[in-house]
Amino acid sequence: MIPDLSRRTFLAGALGLGAAAAASGCGVTRGEDNRDLSMWIPNSPGGGYDQTGRAAVGVMEADDVTGGSFEVTNILGAGGSVALTRLMGASGDEHTLMTMGLGVVGSAYSFGLPFKVTDATPIAQLIEDQEGVLVPADSPYETIDDLVAAWKASPRSVAIGGGSSPGGPDHLFPMQLASTVGVSPSDVLYVPYDGGGPLTTALLGNKIQVGFSGLGEFEGQLKSGDLRALAVSGEERLDGLVADVPTLTEAGIDLTFANWRGVLAPPDISDERRGELVAYLQEMHDSQQWQEALVTNGWTDKFITGDEYGQFLEEQDQRVATTLEEVGLL
Secondary structure (H helix, E strand, O other): OOOOOHHHHHEEEEEEEHEEEEEOOOOOOOOOOOEEEEEEEOOOOOHHHHHHHHHHHHHHOOOOOOOOEEEEEOOOOHHHHHHHHHHHOOOOOOEEEEEEEEHHHHHHHHHOOOOOHOEEEEEEEEEEEEEEEEEEOOOOOOOOHHHHHHHHHHHHHHEEEEEOOOOOOOHHHHHHHHHEEEEEEEOOEEEEEEHHHHHHHHHHOOOOOOOEEEEEHHHHHHHHEEEEEEOOOOOOOOOHHOOOOOOOOOOEEEEEEOEEEEEEEOOOOOOOHHHHHHHHHHHHHHHHHHHHHHHHHHOEEEEEEEEHHHHHHHHHHHHHHHHHHOOOOO
């Protein structure tokens, strides 16, 4: 289970909401015009939620979708739980959106929040994103088979890191991979980091041997050769820098895994306003600029809205709860 100290630290941060936010503006600061919106990002600049949120905001502002502008704010802490706590505290606020994904679903459990993502207002799922298996350039693991062999021989000797709390994608992926290759998930030594930046530092500093995360956050290190990818988690290979990196199934491992990202609004907004927010994102999704952003970032288009997205969140919440129970964290 998550130590009591972590829960106390989180609660202290969540209560000090102003101090927890590191704001970075995109467009002008929200003013009196009720067409202006805020987009909250539940991790650091450059992370997956940040990339997705800023891409969506950029398209909506360029095409004047909302008739106003956005203020983008990065809210750091507890794997997205600080941001989710703020969102729940903004009940009825019809001018705020928040990007989120599987990691925030998990962090609500990991940090013992009294609510879940399903208690907010579902607006839209935007994308799916493959995960990758990353090692430093000088790692003895040249292939995914090398890693699996070492892992099976001595699971606790291989420190695994991910950019999300237990229950998030970077935790679920190695747990499912371990189970698939014959390693007990309870034997996996998993070290959580708050996003891709800290995970990169840990990999390059040899604090962990392997990292699991979306590859878009590591483009610079992959290009420089400081990091290598051993495998990707999707059904097909990715283009670009990792075009020669095999999928797990190509390596003979019967597993595919996908992360996803979407948008929530605070609870208790009107049905009319919810419909307007959905319409904004629908117009954004249908634009040529967004279609180009999908290709540029290697994202898979998985756009669903409203009640259908709400049902998807319920299924994802159950997916996380089941996995955490299996590894003894619930």
